[in-house]
Structure formats: C-alpha cells, structure tokens
Amino acid sequence: MTDIAIARREGGMTALVRHARYVISENPVTGFAFALFLLIVLAAAFGPHLVPYDPLASDTAEALKAPSAHHWFGTDKYGRDLFSRVVVATRLDFFIAVASVVLVFLMGGLAGVAAGFFGGWTDRIVGRIADTIMAFPLFVLAMGIVAAMGNTVQNIVLATAIVNFPLYARIARAEANVRREAGFVEAARLSGNSDWRILTFQILPNVFPILVVQMSLTMGYAILNAAGLSFIGLGVRPPTPEWGIMVAEGASYMISGEWWNAFFPGGALMIAVFCFNLLGDGLRDMVDPRKRT
Amino acid sequence: MTAAAPALSVEGLSVEFRTRSGIVRALDNVSFSVRKGETIALVGESGSGKSVTAYATMGILDPAGKVTAGRAMLGGLDLLSAKPSQLAEVRGREIAMIFQNPRTALNPIRPVGRQIADVLIRHRNVPRAAAPAQAIEMLRAVGITDPARRARAYPFEMSGGMCQRVMIAIALAAKPSLLIADEPTTGLDVTTQAVIMDLVSDLARDMGMATIFITHDLALAGQRSSRIVVMHAGHVVENAATKDLLAHPRHPYTAELIAATPDAAASLDKLASVSGSLPDLRRTDLPPCRYSERCPRKIAACAQPLPHTTLDADHAAACWHPLPIRRVVAPTESAA
Amino acid sequence: MTILLDVADVSKLFTAGGPGAWTRLKRRLAGGPQTLPKVHAVEDVSFVINKGETVGLVGESGCGKSTLVRALTRLVDLSEGSIKLGDRELSLKAARVFARDRDRARIQMVFQDAGESINPRFTAFDAIADPLRRLRKLHGKALIERVETVATQCGLPPQLLSRFPHQLSGGQRARVGIARAIAVQPDLLVLDEPTAALDVSVQVVILQLLQRLKKDIGMSYLFVSHDLSVLRLLCDRVLVMYLGKIVESGPAATVFEKPLHPYTQALVAAVPRLHQSGAERLRLIGEPRSPIDPDPNVCRFYGRCPRGTDACKAAMPALRALGDRQVACHFA
Numbered sequence: 001m002t003d004i005a006i007a008r009r010e011g012g013m014t015a016l017v018r019h020a021r022y023v024i025s026e027n028p029v030t031g032f033a034f035a036l037f038l039l040i041v042l043a044a045a046f047g048p049h050l051v052p053y054d055p056l057a058s059d060t061a062e063a064l065k066a067p068s069a070h071h072w073f074g075t076d077k078y079g080r081d082l083f084s085r086v087v088v089a090t091r092l093d094f095f096i097a098v099a100s101v102v103l104v105f106l107m108g109g110l111a112g113v114a115a116g117f118f119g120g121w122t123d124r125i126v127g128r129i130a131d132t133i134m135a136f137p138l139f140v141l142a143m144g145i146v147a148a149m150g151n152t153v154q155n156i157v158l159a160t161a162i163v164n165f166p167l168y169a170r171i172a173r174a175e176a177n178v179r180r181e182a183g184f185v186e187a188a189r190l191s192g193n194s195d196w197r198i199l200t201f202q203i204l205p206n207v208f209p210i211l212v213v214q215m216s217l218t219m220g221y222a223i224l225n226a227a228g229l230s231f232i233g234l235g236v237r238p239p240t241p242e243w244g245i246m247v248a249e250g251a252s253y254m255i256s257g258e259w260w261n262a263f264f265p266g267g268a269l270m271i272a273v274f275c276f277n278l279l280g281d282g283l284r285d286m287v288d289p290r291k292r293t
Numbered sequence: 294m295t296a297a298a299p300a301l302s303v304e305g306l307s308v309e310f311r312t313r314s315g316i317v318r319a320l321d322n323v324s325f326s327v328r329k330g331e332t333i334a335l336v337g338e339s340g341s342g343k344s345v346t347a348y349a350t351m352g353i354l355d356p357a358g359k360v361t362a363g364r365a366m367l368g369g370l371d372l373l374s375a376k377p378s379q380l381a382e383v384r385g386r387e388i389a390m391i392f393q394n395p396r397t398a399l400n401p402i403r404p405v406g407r408q409i410a411d412v413l414i415r416h417r418n419v420p421r422a423a424a425p426a427q428a429i430e431m432l433r434a435v436g437i438t439d440p441a442r443r444a445r446a447y448p449f450e451m452s453g454g455m456c457q458r459v460m461i462a463i464a465l466a467a468k469p470s471l472l473i474a475d476e477p478t479t480g481l482d483v484t485t486q487a488v489i490m491d492l493v494s495d496l497a498r499d500m501g502m503a504t505i506f507i508t509h510d511l512a513l514a515g516q517r518s519s520r521i522v523v524m525h526a527g528h529v530v531e532n533a534a535t536k537d538l539l540a541h542p543r544h545p546y547t548a549e550l551i552a553a554t555p556d557a558a559a560s561l562d563k564l565a566s567v568s569g570s571l572p573d574l575r576r577t578d579l580p581p582c583r584y585s586e587r588c589p590r591k592i593a594a595c596a597q598p599l600p601h602t603t604l605d606a607d608h609a610a611a612c613w614h615p616l617p618i619r620r621v622v623a624p625t626e627s628a629a
Numbered sequence: 630m631t632i633l634l635d636v637a638d639v640s641k642l643f644t645a646g647g648p649g650a651w652t653r654l655k656r657r658l659a660g661g662p663q664t665l666p667k668v669h670a671v672e673d674v675s676f677v678i679n680k681g682e683t684v685g686l687v688g689e690s691g692c693g694k695s696t697l698v699r700a701l702t703r704l705v706d707l708s709e710g711s712i713k714l715g716d717r718e719l720s721l722k723a724a725r726v727f728a729r730d731r732d733r734a735r736i737q738m739v740f741q742d743a744g745e746s747i748n749p750r751f752t753a754f755d756a757i758a759d760p761l762r763r764l765r766k767l768h769g770k771a772l773i774e775r776v777e778t779v780a781t782q783c784g785l786p787p788q789l790l791s792r793f794p795h796q797l798s799g800g801q802r803a804r805v806g807i808a809r810a811i812a813v814q815p816d817l818l819v820l821d822e823p824t825a826a827l828d829v830s831v832q833v834v835i836l837q838l839l840q841r842l843k844k845d846i847g848m849s850y851l852f853v854s855h856d857l858s859v860l861r862l863l864c865d866r867v868l869v870m871y872l873g874k875i876v877e878s879g880p881a882a883t884v885f886e887k888p889l890h891p892y893t894q895a896l897v898a899a900v901p902r903l904h905q906s907g908a909e910r911l912r913l914i915g916e917p918r919s920p921i922d923p924d925p926n927v928c929r930f931y932g933r934c935p936r937g938t939d940a941c942k943a944a945m946p947a948l949r950a951l952g953d954r955q956v957a958c959h960f961a
Binding site: 131182183184186187188189190191192193194195197202205 | 638728740806
C-alpha cells in the first residue's frame with residue numbers, strides 16, 4: 001500500500017529529472033544557460049576562497065596594468081586585481097538579485113493572487129498600489145527609495161523589489177483570476193476546502209511556475225538595477241567589489257585606453273543578465289506539466 | 294442515371310506527424326470521394342483521423358504534420374501538390390470549412406456583418422458599397438432574426454448557435470462547390486443542433502454543394518448524410534450508403550459503434566460497449582488491420598495486408614472477416 | 630419512499646450589467662429608482678428527489694440548469710426558497726461557510742469537463758484524496774487504502790493514480806472525477822453532463838459504471854444533460870427546464886415517448902435517431918426570450934412555441950398535475 005505512495009513521489013521526481021534532461025537536450029541554449037547559472041552560483045559561493053588576490057589589497061606599483069598571465073583581467077588604478085574583484089563581486093550582486101526577487105515574489109505574487117481570487121476590494125487596493133508605483137519612472141523611484149531610506153544593501157533589495165511589484169502583482173492577478181471560476185476550484189469547494197485553502201493549495205501551485213519564469217527574467221533586471229544604483233553612487237559603496245561601481249570607476253579609463261577597467265565587470269554583468277533571461281525560457285518549458293509526456 | 298463526377302476525390306492519402314515521442318501515423322491510405330450535391334459523413338472516435346483528413350485536404354495541417362502519399366483531386370487540381378497561391382485561391386472560393394468552435398473561428402474585434410462583407414468583396418467581386426447590404430441578406434438566409442441589427446454585433450454578443458450561423462454565412466458567402474463541416478454542432482444543444490443541421494442541409498441542397506460532414510455521432514450522421522465513411526485509427530474501415538451501412542454493417546467496428554449509440558437500446562444494460570481502445574499510432578509494429586487488436590471477430594487472416602473488399606458496387610469494408618449480411622430488416626420506423 | 634432532497638420555490642437572480650456607474654450616480658442624485666435589471670436564471674423551482682432515485686434534468690444551455698445545480702450543491706447562494714436534505718435545511722448557511730459544514734460530504738458533484746475540473750498540478754491520487762482529507766479527515770495508510778478502493782471501484786487501475794490529468798485519457802479522467810465525488814459516500818450525487826465530452830464508445834462504459842455504483846453505494850442521482858436519449862436510459866424521472874422554470878416533469882419513459890409540453894416535444898424531436906431520417910420534424914423557430922426581467926404574465930416559451938396564442942401572452946401557465954406528470958402549458 002505504502003509502496004504506491006513512495007512510487008508516487010519517485011515517479012514524480014524521476015519524471016521531472018527525465019523531463020529536465022529532455023528540455024536541455026532539445027534546446028542546447030537552455031543547457032548552456034544552466035551551465036552558466038551553475039558557474040555564477042559557484043562563483044558566488046566559493047569565489048572569495050578561490051581568487052588569486054585579495055580583492056581589496058591595493059598595490060600602487062601594479063596600478064593600471066593590462067591583462068596578463070599574472071592579472072588575467074588586468075588591474076585598476078589602485079593596483080587591485082580585477083579578476084579577483086569581478087569574481088568576488090558575484091556574491092553580492094547575486095545576493096541582491098535573489099533577495100529582491102524572492103521578496104517581490106512573496107509580496108507581489110501573494111497580493112496579486114489574492115486580488116485575482118477574491119476580487120472586490122482586495123483587487124482594487126492591490127491594483128491602485130500597483131498603478132501608483134507604475135506612475136513613476138521605475139529607476140527614478142528606486143533612486144528615491146534608496147536616497148530617502150539610506151544607502152544600504154537592504155534598501156537596495158527593498159527598492160528593487162518595490163519597483164518590480166506591479167509586474168508580479170499583475171501577472172499573478174491575471175493568472176489567479178482566470179482560474180477563479182475553474183472547474184477544479186468548484187470541485188475543491190465541494191471537497192470542503194475553505195477559500196484560503198483553495199488559494200494556497202489549488203490556485204497558487206498553478207500560478208507559481210509562471211512566476212518562477214518571471215523570477216528568472218527579473219533576476220537579470222534586478223542585477224542591472226542594483227548595478228545601476230551603484231553606478232550613480234546610490235548603492236554599494238567603494239571599495240566593496242560590485243560590478244556597478246567597478247563599471248562606474250572604470251568608465252573614465254575607457255577613453256584613455258585602459259579599457260579592461262570597465263570591460264570585464266561590464267561583461268560579467270552582461271553575461272549574468274543574459275544567463276537569467278535564457279534560463280527563464282528554459283524554466284518555462286520545464287515547469288509546465290502539460291509539456292511533459 | 295449517370296453518377297455525377299466527384300467534386301472531391303481523395304486517393305490514398307497518408308499523413309504523419311512528427312512528435313518528440315515518435316512518428317504518429319495519423320492517416321494511412323485514406324480514399325473516398327464526394328459527388329456534387331451529395332453529403333457524406335466521416336464518422337469515427339476522436340483520434341480516428343477524421344479531422345486530419347479534412348485539414349490535410351484543405352492544406353491547413355499543423356506544421357508537424359506531413360502528407361506522405363496520396364492525391365486530393367478537386368476538379369483538375371490536386372490540392373495536396375498545389376502551390377500555396379493556388380490553394381489560397383481555392384480555399385474560400387471553391388472549398389469552405391466550418392469548425393467546431395465558431396466563436397474562436399470568428400474575428401472577435403470585427404462586427405459579424407463586416408466579416409461576411411470581407412468574404413464577399415474578396416471572393417465574389419462584390420462592389421465595396423454593396424457588400425454590407427448583401428451581408429445582411431446572408432444573415433437573413435441563415436435564419437438570423439433582425440439581421441440588420443445583428444450585422445453590427447460582435448461575436449461575443451451572440452450565442453454559440455448564432456455564431457455558428459454566422460460561420461455558415463461566411464463559409465457559404467463565396468458559394469463554394471465543397472463544404473467541409475468539422476463537428477459543426479458539437480457543444481451545441483440538441484435543439485440548436487437540429488436547426489443548424491437543417492440549415493446546412495437546406496443550403497447545400499439549394500446550392501448543389503458537395504458536403505463532407507465530420508462527426509462522432511453516428512445517429513446524427515445517419516440522419517444527415519447519404520453516405521457514411523467510417524474511420525478507425527487512420528484507416529477507412531467501411532464506406533457505404535447510409536441506410537445500407539446502418540442496417541447491414543459489415544465491418545465489426547461499425548457494428549460495435551452502432552450498438553453503442555444510446556438510441557439503439559431500450560435500456561442501459563442492453564447497450565453494448567466498444568471493446569478496447571484506439572491503438573497507439575506511434576507504434577512501429579502496428580498490425581495491418583489497426584482494429585484487429587480490439588476486434589471480436591479476429592481470425593488468422595487478419596495478419597495479412599488489409600484487403601480492399603468491395604462487397605458490392607456500393608459497399609466497401611476493409612476486413613478479412615466481415616459480418617454476414619443479415620436478412621433481418623433493421624427496426625426501421627416505416628416512413629409515415 | 631423517503632424524500633432525500635426537497636427543493637421548494639428556489640429562485641436565483643443575478644444583477645445584469647445595466648447602466649454604468651456614472652448613469653447610476655446621476656439617477657441616484659436625481660432620486661430616481663435604484664433597481665438594476667436582473668437575470669432570472671432560476672425561478673420558483675420545486676421538486677423532490679427520493680432516496681435511491683435517479684432524476685434527470687434536461688434543458689438547453691442558458692436555461693438555468695447549471696445555476697440550479699450550483700445552488701443545490703451549495704456552491705452559490707439562493708435568492709429565495711429552501712433546500713432540505715433529509716431534515717436539514719441547507720439554504721440557511723452561506724455557500725462560503727458551507728464548505729466546512731458536516732453535511733458538505735452528503736451532496737457531491739461530477740463535473741461536465743473532467744479535464745477542467747481536476748487541478749492540472751494534482752495527480753489522480755491527490756484529486757481523489759482531497760475530499761477524503763478535508764471531509765473525512767483521513768490520513769496516511771487509511772487514506773491510501775480508501776483512495777485505492779474507490780479508484781478500483783470506478784475501474785481506475787491503481788498504477789494510474791500517480792498520473793497527472795493530462796497524462797490520462799478522457800475516459801480515465803471521467804473516472805477520476807467520479808471517484809473523487811463518491812469517495813466520501815454522498816447521499817446525493819449531482820452529475821453535470823458527465824459524458825458530454827466523451828466518445829460514444831466511452832460514454833456507454835461510463836454510464837454503465839454510474840448505474841452500477843448507484844446500486845452498490847445506494848446514492849440518489851440528479852443527472853443533468855441536454856441529451857434526452859441518454860437521460861432516458863438512466864433516469865426514473867425527468868424534469869424539463871426552460872428559461873429558469875420547470876415546464877414538464879414525469880417518468881422518463883413516458884416523457885420521452887409522449888411529451889406533453891411543446892418544448893419537450895421539440896427537444897425529443899431534435900434527438901438524432903439511428904433509423905429515422907431528419908426530414909419530418911418539428912422545427913423550432915426564433916430565439917429564446919430574454920431572461921432579463923421577463924414579463925411575469927407571458928409564457929417563457931411564447932414566441933418560439935409553434936402553438937403560441939394570445940392566452941400565452943396573457944397568463945403564464947402554472948405547473949399542474951396530469952396523472953403522474955406535471956406540465957406548464959395551457960394546451961396540455
């Protein structure tokens with residue numbers, strides 16, 4: 001008897017793995033994005049232990065050296081190793097992206113699902129909040145929040161989350177709304193589920209995968225947003241290694257020929273954003289049970 | 294009496310679909326023809342290939358589908374090898390199609406009168422100024438009350454039955470010589486179904502159109518066609534005049550389908566169920582007779598390639614062991 | 630016979646779109662009348678279902694049968710009337726609260742489209758287990774055992790229980806829907822066109838399954854369909870509904886053989902028969918009347934009825950008894 005329960009779970013797991021393998025083999029780009037993602041995660045987790053130099057240690061003798069066997073990405077004006085700084089910065093940028101996306105997923109996703117499912121006043125309130133946020137140019141809003149609340153990592157995370165709130169709330173609302181009258185919701189009522197149970201156990205699992213895809217896509221935007229804030233001096237402060245600041249610091253050297261100062265952190269930023277966007281497409285195929293056979 | 298030339302004749306049509314889990318042999322050597330002014334019914338369970346036949350003929354197969362053999366002759370033109378420009382010319386003008394779900398087949402943001410007028414302008418060279426008035430006439434012809442007002446309505450403002458009437462008006466606006474109706478009344482009420490089918494039959498008769506009526510409902514096919522082509526798993530298993538087929542089915546599958554029709558039995562216990570289910574068409578070891586694995590009359594000969602048995606001039610069944618002709622007259626109500 | 634379900638004078642009205650907010654505000658400021666147009670989806674419907682009986686409910690889409698069924702199963706609230714299940718009056722509790730009522734398990738429903746009524750993220754097991762978890766508080770081993778028993782009872786092999794709805798065939802999905810509904814052993818099972826989406830070959834099997842289950846479990850059925858030929862095979866009695874009202878009721882066989890109401894006659898005539906050509910039939914013309922604030926003195930079928938006279942415009946015919954049947958027509 002219990003074998004069935006176990007078989008049930010195993011069946012679910014192996015099917016998912018098999019499906020993931022299929023999606024990747026069918027679409028090599030997704031496989032590439034996953035490999036890249038893994039690399040980013042590894043860099044974030046172990047980067048500080050692996051890099052050849054201390055990212056904060058300056059060595060004026062070595063200042064503004066072009067990329068070489070010693071300094072793969074070259075050095076900046078204080079002689080800090082750019083390769084080490086780019087790798088170490090992964091952790092902070094990745095953390096900001098993940099934290100803000102998880103935060104907005106919880107806020108926007110839940111508010112949107114509730115708005116779509118309950119309708120009425122809940123819907124109106126969530127809708128107006130989203131409209132208000134959308135009324136501002138988003139980057140300016142993020143700037144305003146960080147400027148007003150203080151220049152900390154928590155506030156960057158919060159600002160990035162708030163800026164993305166309308167997107168999540170609207171997607172979740174639309175998806176919950178079409179399922180509100182679905183047959184399986186009525187069936188769940190007949191099975192003795194309260195509204196809250198229906199919301200969390202019937203509707204949410206159906207909206208979740210769509211939001212997961214969205215999470216991957218906004219991760220890229222979140223990194224850009226955080227880097228953008230740092231770039232204009234409203235985010236992480238020097239000398240902390242962070243891609244945005246590094247690009248800002250390196251920008252002035254582009255003209256004088258020390259291109260590597262901005263090129264490598266900028267490239268890391270671009271690859272990360274690119275990877276998250278590709279990942280979103282792959283995830284969409286993977287989490288949709290209807291695409292599984 | 295000389296038989297009229299076929300309006301459409303499909304010969305040896307085979308279609309395959311490429312999917313990630315293998316090649317689906319959706320149609321295999323499908324042949325039938327429909328004459329001018331005649332209504333034939335393609336009958337079968339879902340998955341039997343009846344819609345694929347229509348789509349392949351119209352050249353609107355899903356990109357994964359491929360015609361691997363066969364011809365579909367409309368007049369002198371083979372629709373299956375025709376150039377896209379030729380096909381586009383023929384579709385709408387010579388062949389029209391009505392679909393199962395009229396609401397999705399109509400343009401949701403254009404008033405229905407305009408949609409009819411578009412077809413008139415494009416296919417019948419009706420002057421732009423005269424088209425709206427003719428569109429209203431078409432709506433009147435399909436039995437829509439207050440057509441002038443309804444012509445300005447959008448599809449979402451109309452009931453399912455009404456949308457289907459509009460679809461019919463659009464399909465028939467160009468006075469085609471062949472109409473393909475793919476389950477036009479599935480999802481509609483029986484009363485609406487009767488009205489829509491009356492309308493299609495009346496218009497087909499008046500215009501001398503050939504009609505291919507696709508349905509899963511044998512009773513409805515029996516009422517509305519002069520010839521029935523029964524399909525099973527991509528094969529034509531039986532092809533005969535309607536009365537003959539219903540009274541003397543020769544293929545075991547047809548006999549089982551008839552016995553499963555609710556109308557056929559006095560009580561639920563007497564209603565026979567069709568044994569087994571459609572074989573998986575992705576299989577590479579499909580037997581020559583795709584019905585043989587669920588057939589109650591299977592014999593050793595069934596392992597040979599399918600016979601093309603013409604039982605008499607007008608009744609064909611693809612079976613090695615067909616039912617004998619019953620001499621008993623079926624319980625037909627005498628036409629009062 | 631004991632009465633299981635007693636439905637008395639049930640009405641359900643919906644507010645129709647009506648004028649926009651601005652117009653309504655202007656009217657309110659002008660002190661005008663505030664009544665909004667109402668859709669009379671179900672009006673004054675009364676009937677009983679006895680223990681062990683199968684009652685059919687037939688009518689075209691938009692006639693209010695779905696609304697009536699959702700009112701009976703307590704998915705929506707009534708506007709008026711009472712629904713008694715045994716001694717229990719069900720209409721007093723709001724639909725939202727009734728989900729957790731102890732009598733929730735006593736009325737269950739099989740939905741029209743089994744594919745749409747099973748959560749695509751749930752396996753067949755979870756779908757069937759849901760009512761057992763919530764209403765019977767079954768867990769662990771007892772739950773697995775019960776789900777497997779019901780699945781087997783419905784002809785669903787246990788190895789299919791780990792599948793998602795899209796991995797099941799139409800017939801298998803229908804079985805999951807039935808298994809879920811009977812898992813808690815309801816007294817009344819409402820079947821909302823359970824075979825509408827199925828092929829004839831599968832339809833027969835499902836209908837026969839339903840008949841066997843009824844005998845085994847001892848439930849009563851309310852079988853909703855627009856297809857009289859199916860109802861005829863399964864039902865003891867049928868109710869014919871037209872635009873929110875019951876226009877005819879009686880034993881299934883006699884209603885089908887000898888319909889009294891002109892609408893029922895049209896309905897019977899419209900059923901395709903194998904050995905009868907469709908040429909000589911009663912043809913319905915025109916469209917149904919609007920269900921928005923209908924004139925209470927005009928027969929709902931007037932305008933579409935081949936027999937309509939001035940009497941039909943002057944007084945709405947009441948449902949009256951004729952032997953073992955009831956008909957709402959001046960001419961029956």
